Amino acid sequence: MALFLMILRKMAKNRWLELSLLIGLIISVALASSMPIYTHAILQRMLIKDLEVQQSDTQRFPGLVNNHAFFTEVKDGANRMRDAEAYMSEHIKQFGLPILQSTITRSTKTFELTPSDPSKVDPKEKRYGEITAMTDLEKHIRLVDGVMPGAKLVDGVYEAWVFPELLTKLKIVLGNEVTVKSEEQNRNIRIKPVAVIDRADLADVYWTTNTMPDLSSRFFIPASLFEQELTKGSKFIDQLTYWNYALDYHQLKLEGLDTYITANAQMEEYAWNHLETYKSFNQTIVTLTTYDDKEKKLRILLWSLNVPVSILLAFYLFMVANLITERQKTEIAVLRSRGASRTQILLGYVIEGILLGGIALLVGPLLGLQLTQILGASNGFLSFVQRAAMEVKLNREAYQYGVIAVVASVGMTLIPAVLATRVSIVGHKQTLARKNKLSFVHKIYLDVVLLAVSMYLLQSFNRRMGDLVALGLDSMDMKVDPLLFVVPAIFIFALGLVVLRIYPWIIQLIYIIGRKWWPPYLYSTLLQVGRSTTQYQFIMLFIIMTLATGIFSASAARTMNKNVEEKIHYKNGADIVLQTTWDNDAPPPQSGPPGAAGEANASGSASGGNKRVQYVEPPFMPFSQLTGVESAARVFKKQDAYIALGKDTKKTTLMGIDTDDFGRTAWFRDQLLDHHFYEYLNVLATDSKAVLISRSIADEIGAKVGDVVRIGWNDVEGATSVVYGIIDYWPSWNPNPVLAAPTSSSSTSSSTSTKPTKVDMPKLVIGHLSFIQNNLAVEPYDVWLKLKPDMTSQALYELLEQKHMSVTRLVDTNMMVIRSKNDPFQLAVNGVMTLGFLIAISISFIGFLLYWLLSLYGQILQFGVLRAMGISFRQLIGMLVAEQLLTSGAAVIIGMITGNAASRLFVPLFQLTFDSSSQVPPFQVRFDPQDQLHLYVIVIIMIGIGLLLLGTMLSRIKIHQAVKLGED
Template identity: 30%
Template sequence: MFHLMLQKILHKKWMAASLLIGNILLVAIAVSHPMYQEASRNRMLTDEFANYMKDNNAYPMIIDVEGLIRKNAGITDTERIRNLANTASEQFGIPETEKVCVRGLVSSVATPTAMYDRSSNELKLVIGSMSDIDKHSSIVSGKMYSNTITEDGYIEAVISQSAMTDSNLLIGEEMYFKSIKYAEKDLVKIRIVGVFTNSEDNDNYWVKSPSAYNNYLFIDPALFEQGFMANNTKKYNVNEHWYTLFDYTALKPYQIDNIIEITEQALRDNNNVYSNMATPDYIELMKDYAVKEKQISVTLAILQVPVIVLLCAFLFMISRQMLEMEENEIAILKSRGAGRLQIIWLYFLQSSFLALISFLAGLPLGKLICKVLGASSAFLEFAAKRNLRVEYSAEVLYYGLAAVLVSMIMTLLPVLKRSTASIVSVKRKRQRSKKPLWQKLFLDVIMLGVSIYGYYTFSSQEDELLVRVLSGQSLDPLIFLSSSLFILGAGLFSLRLHSLFVRLLYNIGKHSWKPASYTSFLQLIRTGGKQAFIMVFLVLTVAFGMFNTTIARTILANAEKNNDYNSGADIVMKEFWKNNAVYASHDPTQEVELSYTEPDFGKYNDLPGVKSMAKVYKSENTVVSTGKQEKPVTILGINTKDFGETTTLDRKLLDYNYREYLNVLSKNSDAVLVSINFRDKLGVKLGDQITYTITDDIKTGSGTGIVYGFFEYWPGYQKNKIIISSDGTSKSEEQYMVVAHLSAVQEKVGVFPYEIWMNMGGNTESVYSFIKDKNIQVTKFVDAVENKEAISREALFQGTNGILTMSFITILLICGIGYLIYWTLSIRSRELLFGIFRAMGMGKNEVIHMLVNEQVLTGVVAIIFGLVIGWISSRLFVPIIQIAYSATDRSLPLELITRDSDIARLLIIIGIVFAACLAVLIRQVYSMKISQALKLGED
């Protein structure tokens, strides 16, 4: 039986190869889902921690516990924190990168042995030790301490630079502690031998910087233990502080729940005066991640459904084609005594053999697909700089086995029906022409009806869907399924229209068509059902391609536009402003006016690469009154010329050109522009006077303005702000804005700290080095360019681009294979017919012309149908799907984006595949043994 199966495969090697390719693709895509999902989750989790470290300049995954060993008491509490610090890595299941133990005696009085110029000859210092300090520090002056007591009885110590300056200590200085004895014998004598600093700026070992230890005398840890903690010594109060840092890059999503549970239990256990644990930042990071992870998992899973369905349909189509070619063989086997079970077993062996090869080849291909998806920066674009860390797992194998099982079912289903066929029934069947099942059941109409119902249902619930997504829930999967059902239903419905179109075209030129055209029309009319499957694939390839590129472009472009709009400029920063609040609070006369000291703005003229910049005063603590009513607003104080050169705004967002609004504002120093919702809420009209009151950290001031215009959008203005409460629910709050002259605000209210908005021409790298070189203290910093680049790197956006790209390439591949198979079989089955045509006087070029006509009437028409369906589905469903990618800072109206270049690229790719298939078919026609066919035709 196995030998017979191999002969069958070799006899129809191209069909078997096509079936094998379909199986491999199905397995690869199936296993790529859990692999890509896990890799995306891992990268998203790592990015959460990396971004936190970048934004907060603090290591994100650290356990910080502190215990007090009490004099003449037990050390139970301290033992508990030691145990936590030493076993947390094992409990968490992730490696530790650093473990730091800082010990110190409770602050004691030190008496220098020599007199120095100090206000007091007694110093309050801490004798301490720090594990591995010698490996993570560099000596600025002097040397590192020794691990033994000197011959004259001194313990060597090192100090930080801050200890040297704050405590006025010197290298070589010696001191003793009257109240402390070393090993309960001699008084402790310390000699300072060196000053240290951190050896590397970005060394995570230094949870607290060396400057934080401004009263510590660090001695060798072994000497510290021997002198103050050996033999269960309880003569002194010792603070013991443990910092355990974990490798967050090794953290896996499935470990999160366990880590949170262990950490929260540790927080409850260590919440007293003798043992205390700081609440780790990673708990909040992990909880936020869990919400995002759920959202991305559902979204990416649903996006893969259409391509998996089409792959199953492709396998069904190929296996059916093979069985149609083998119907005679099955009938002959039946006539020679083969039973139904034997025939099914033969095809089961064939299916199992192909499935095994598919499984073995599909696993590495799935991994390759994941790596390609991880490099996707946009639809059909690969420019990401980082690779995904893709790994095999038990779940991957389960998905692969499930795909193999599905492929076997899809290939065996047609066998069950045909295994009962006899020679007579096969001949009778070929004489009958049946409508496809989907046409009889009107599946296309049903799918269209369900999808349109879903569209109207979800479009009427857009606000509720937005709140649902912003609350951390995933979008209803039926939204994605509705769009897929619409495309599938419309694709099938287009076949009905195609049949009518061909008949109409045929009837129009029935009496004038040339023989080649006439024959091609008759061929399509009589065998329309046979090319239905391949036409559907072609329609769906174009439709899904257009739909996918619209989704990819729309979600990314809208996110980037919102980022640019909300930021206002390439760089938005605010310097630290000094004030006299402390001095004024100690003034007994209360005559000192509170004020700020403005930093030098002129230094920014030396910033490399800056195109323009503007001073912008922005305050959200402002109340505007119109006499009877008042509202909290955001006030924006600007210089119209500088602001106009630094910012941009899409012309479509305002009734007039953005610059015209600035020109109107510049006409009067008292002029203000207000948001339209403020006008509608308070009934403000042009020419009305408003009063604004600004409240700052140290002072309050008021001013007036005359309304000169209204706007709906303005750089940095968010009309509706989404507020997410602690319980996860969200609500929308309306925001109001007033734009005034900066000079007028400063004249009436006073000089407040303003922001600096910069146009850097899209390159902001020089700003970072400038801030560092000039030692500028920054209290606010927004880099819109970096944030825009970060959007395309987000797991949800990158995952979506990757899945959509993979889906399109897969559909294109199976469409090309299916298209080639169909027309190859069609030409071979019509070899006798071509011979008859040649015998009747039709030339070879006319045969080619006939085939080209058929290609145009099927392929080109299918592409047109696909473009129309893709365009309609994009307009209907992309605005709803966009909600899944909404952020709390969404300010601009949705803009559907389908670039002509994307459609051109899509059609070029399809055209190349189409042309390649056509070239193969023409070559087959020219390589046919036409003389034999001609002889058959003459006979």
Template identity: 35%
Template sequence: MFTLLFRKMRNTKWMVLCLLIGFVMASAMMSTIPIYMNASLQRMLVKDLESFQTEYDIYPGAYNTSYGLKMDISGSEQQKAVENYNNKVEAKFKELGLPEKLDKKYISDEYLYVRSLAVSDGNSQARFTLGGMTDISDHISIKQGRMFTAGKRSDGVYECVATEKAMKSTELAINTVYEIADVFDDNNSIKIEIVGVFDVKDENDAYWAEGLDSQYTAVVFTDYDTMLGDCVDTGVVNITKAVHNYAVDYASMNMTDLASTNEMIAKQKTYFGENSIGFSMPASDILKDYESRSSQLQLVLWLLQIPVILMIIFYLFMVSQLNVEQERNEIAVFKSRGASRLQIMGIYALESLVLGVLTVIIGPFAGLGLCKVLGASNGFLEFVNRRSLPVHMTIEAVVYAAIAVAVFFVTTMIPIVPATKTTIVEHKQSKAKKKKHALWEKVCLDFILVGGSVGWLYYYNKTQEKLVAEGVTDTTATVNPIMFVASTAFILGLGLFLIRIYPYIIRLLARIGRRVWSPAQYVSLTNIGRSSTGRERFLMLFLVLTVSLGVFFANTARALNRNAEESVAYGVGCDAVLTEQWYSSKIESAQQTTPQSASQTAQSGTKQTSEESDEEDTETTIQYVEPVFERFEKLAGVENVTKVFRKDDVTISSNKMNVPRQQTKSDDEEKTRDDFLDQSVDTSSGKSSTSNVQLMTIVPSDFSKVCKFEDRLLPVQLNNYLNALAEYTPGVILSSSFKSYGLELGDTVECKWGGNEPFEVTVLAFVDYWPGLSPYKEAKNGGYMDFAVMNYDYVNVQTSMEPYEVWFKLKDGASVQEFYDSIDKAGIKPLTLESASQQTIEKKNDPMLQGMNGALTLGFIIIMVMCIIGFLIYWILSIKSRTLQFGILRAMGMKFREIIMMIVYEQLLVSGVAIFAAIFIGGVTSDLFVPLFQSIFDASQSVPPFAVIPERSDYLKLYAVIGVMLLTAFVVLGRLIKKIKISQALKLGED
């Protein structure tokens, strides 16, 4: 049997190779799940911890403990207590199993003084702390003098080192011997000498995570072992405090045991508390929060693999089916010559087993290599020079690969079972029989899949709308795994519908043009219309699935990345926004200061009324000095710049505004955004008003050159609104939420804030979105704020000048770093500085987005490779099985060129139509199902709304892959046809 097996594999080595490639890709894909998932989760944790360190200047991997010793115990008891304490801490840290970066012990005596500097009343002018720290010499640099020597010198002096700050604090000098004693017992004394002044070697060293200057201001350091031994034995030095700290190498933490680690940390807090040991671990809260975030990322990465896994199963089933179809005659001969079904199945099972063993060995390493490449993904099929993912081989990856091999072994054996039932006679008879409809056609599986997917989509969208309206933003609760299955089922259903109707369309075309078709065209149409073997239908379905999923993955990745980029661009509003401190002065006066025009560089102010004092009101005017605006135009890389004034808590009132009605909706009724708006009534004036308004004033002509905005967010282009505001300066553009107040176009409203006099503006338009203004910005009371946009010059005349923002548009290709440097050189000291490009980079570095980009890119690559291989397998089998047909056609007078054209026509009618149909189906699927990915984010406050907008570059990448596939196929098939000796194809007994 083994001899027969290896001969068979040798004779069909190209088919075996294709099966092996499929097996390897399948197992590699499966093994990437644990490898890539663990690496992505670890990257997410590391980024969270790095952000924590940057924000709070605390090393997050610190494992800090401290222990206070009693002062009335002997030296030997102190040494024993410190040793017991260190042993407990060491045992507990090892229990966690976290990677250790460093281990530091510290002891100190805080009650020492220098006798020679004591004054007559006995109080020391030179109180200091003597401390000992392990491995201190490896983490400091000596600035003056030298490092201390361990032990006592021959003259009885103990050597020490100190920082310059500590020496100033203690009034001690270098190279001077001091006699020190205990504050509470000065009968005995020892001598010390500071022989060196040091500083930290590396400020970012985890060794000094707690801070040198803040924690060791008055500490003089000596050797740890010397202090704990000789110094304590003298009876002068008493250990009052012991510290044992670890630094965890969080970049090497194992994500798989994180849940148990959090549980053990909680238990250790209780244990240390019961033993009077102080304990702190800055990363503990991050690790707790990480559990929920990691489960979310893990779920998303798993779900993204569902279509790919289904595609791999379909690929292997198709290849196996084609292989069995090719060898059905051989199987029937075996059956007729007395071979049992078990023996025949055993041959193919052994073949799959051999391939499976090779796959288990190769697959996990192939998956590891893929993960290393995908770690640099910055978008869909976009790679940057980024630090690689911390990927490593795990037993879990090998197990996944083995499971994949087991599943695909069963998949490849399924077509073998019915083939072993047929003898050679039955096989020949079956070729003459009319093919029956397949089971899926009889049960209308295509209609079931499409109808079920659309029905589920409608139900899911309705459910999501309710969740968003109720403010539910827990993504782990709203992400539904069925949405990934439904999208694949929708594609499969449309693909099945295509291959159901396509033979009838081809037959109709053949009948309509039978008088005009050339022989090559007619034979091609006839072959496809009959589709006797079903191979053409199988190939078309395969191409529809692969190409449609490729389009779906491309549009999914593009939508996710576009959403990230647009949210940043909308929030910032332009390339960069800067604010700086303005000089101001307060003047108390009962007379109003006349504000100056915005076009003048002068002093202006905002009036505020102080509290009543001695029955007399006074007005406090804050006068600001506007900086020279022209400085900003000269900064490096700046193309345009404009002034934008923003103010929150502005009051808008009008006689036409409706009195807000009380909300009486029950809990089960759908809520709208208006339910969250803050409205009030000014009963004194009879006007209705709202004070939760964010105001933006702009210079329309300059604003249009600077702002970034998607035109699809407004019914007409943004410049139309800017033109209206420029032509009618006392106008205002309000958020659409003002419509619920009863306001209409042309109404006059009153605007006021602070000590300014109210002024009137006319409503020019209502909009849902505006650059830099979020319709979901929360007010102090928890509601949503409205917004208003006005003309800067008009408002500046009506009110006192206040500090404004400076909005920049940078030149194409301008360096953000050069822009920052030019700000420093110009002497500008920003209070705030936002850069859209920097925020976009941070957004794209988000582990969730990176993980999804990598998973989608991986899925696309796998699917496209399977598409190429499956495409080649079909056409190679098709050419080999039709050698006799080619010989007959040649014998009937058809030229060799016409045979080539016949194959080209078949390529176009089968592969070409399937690919074009797949692109259309992929686009429809993207429009329907990609918006469901917004549930991964906070969909209730997504600004701008999540949108699926295909990118031409993504389709060009897809077309490039398809073009390479077709070109490769033509080259291979051309070489194969040239090798076929068509003139010798007609032989006696050839079938």
């Protein structure tokens, strides 16, 4: 108890230092515990978001669980169907999700249909169809024409609903009775369509979960009638049964993934064991099975991103603990000299660490919960938006991470105490008299070793990156190597130590240069800083690492965000890329029984393969006149074109443009070409036969400016053009090499030899659209749109719908950029780096003030003596300013240089996290002046507040009190 009271008194005596240490511990625990919280929250958001995007892209409901099986009348088909149905309806509850819709669909196989009255329809026309029943169909349709069918046979006839497409396809009208001959039962089935129906709501889950391949050949009869007449007993007829269940995927939780996957596997196992011919469809499973891998990658990414700020926190904790220990070294030395063991002394520090660590463990995870909200709201580096709140919650893993952080942090704070207990009172006095000795790190040349290691790893990364880009290899999208974040932190730490190794020589040089002119107060400051290098190294290295890490984090986040956005803009070429419907004379698809359409089309294509389709160009002007559209351009692309120079012919992509419209509409980054993008368009506009060719064409066939070439494609007569320029990049064109698939050749032996992979260089020819249309052919082109700044994508969609513009394909660049910002890995980069930046600045500010306030208290006697010797208050302030400039100011400059060097050297390596073959335009390191301005403002405020506090405290020093304190 006495020991505990002594510890509490000691903590109260150093309350500000203890509070600073507690803040560092709490931040460490919060940062560690936020990792599993954020991982869970972002994966949960990504899971639902991926399923929503999947629904938008495929127009299929992600929560659909579908099984269908074929049952025959033999082997008791009706009973097996009922057993399977009972199992499905019960087992679907095992998925653990609310059931939004449950539908059972039964359908006969495809029959040939014969008109009951050949005089009313063409009897020579081949017709095929199926009889189908869907549970609750009448609740989800609207009657377009006719009357509702009867629930029983009407004079031996099945009355049916049909969709409008069936009447068109079979060339019949309502009331035309058709007959199906069932060979199995040797009886005829008569069907009469009496009602034309359509979906009541296209967005109804009932229809989005429908997996039947075709509705245009189906006669729908009431489910009860189908069950009674075609399923039960001796009337059973061969049929397909679909079990469709729509589950509420928005309620799917990460904790329930295993349950969901297991339930689906059990359902498939049942179908495998009990059903002869079946098929399962669960699109969600494909998404869910990848989440373990995504979680591992995200954890690696989070730990990697937090490496720099974790090093800063460890350094901060060590610095504060060292300051506490420094103030108690005399006390520790006295206790050791009076017989106290090292264990007894360390026990007090351990208890102190447990007390502070316990408080940190209580508060830290709650703070980590709030930090996760900051991560989720990030839309870029130091940018936040009102995004839907993430589902965050504390879990056992968060507290496990917190405990690990507490143990590691408390262990870090005990290091100075362990070192202090090894020193006797004599050794302590000797240390006080030798403040200018080298630190342990400098003695063993750890700074040089770490710098050499970081440079070696940098060279290794550069070699790997060069191979990826040169060979067009895929680095796997967002595959994160933790060393990409660890190595820069090591580099910053090592370079800071190296500079601090030579910094005393710089101070000495400054002292020697102006030795005859320095005023007394500056003379004293230079001697103080030059002879006490170890004393100032902690705070200088701390500031260096804070600033350098902040600059590196800002540059890395900005670079990754900007390059992702530019990659999307470049790949698409404009804000909106769309294609509209073109009228043509292509033959319509042939109709027939299932499986016959493909054969008919294939034969038709073969017979008419030499006939080129003729297209009619739709009006272009309406697109350029749309409200909110700044400019529009026609862009024609032909992938399988050719270019010929003499006898040398190469396959290429041919692009046709209108130079003026294209220049106003297309997105292109500056400095990608030898001259400005517009200059190439101006050169191209001078001659209708002019073309621009890619560098790959010039290299492979030796074409140069002024050469006459021939361009064209199959089925058209080529045209002569003149090369007016050679380009390396062009909007929407990827010049990076494509790695061709390896080819294998067989020999007489059993072994197979594989030929070396071949790198295929993409090729491009740009010409005038009008020249291509007049001399080659008119074929469909894309319409590129550049939107006005205040125009939204949603407004454009509504405008296109209002004007009834038929759009067959649309690419929205802005929506793709937004989707990329919502990517969990991108969110992690922005959120964690923003958080790390804010934490670094916060602890830097606390550490800075704490260090200098304690330093001032340590120099009170010196200042009192100087004042007694006649040094004025203004000169004392000058000493403080000079000391700040020579230490903190120098550290700021070194930190800026180190941060910029780390960014220039290591940020380009982040392109390893992307697919190098598709990273166009080239990866470029970005610095935002606003980020550095924020840093500089914070540093100026920090140093200004420090000087103000120090000056205020200095003004209150009483000379007689200072001298008296020295005597005591």
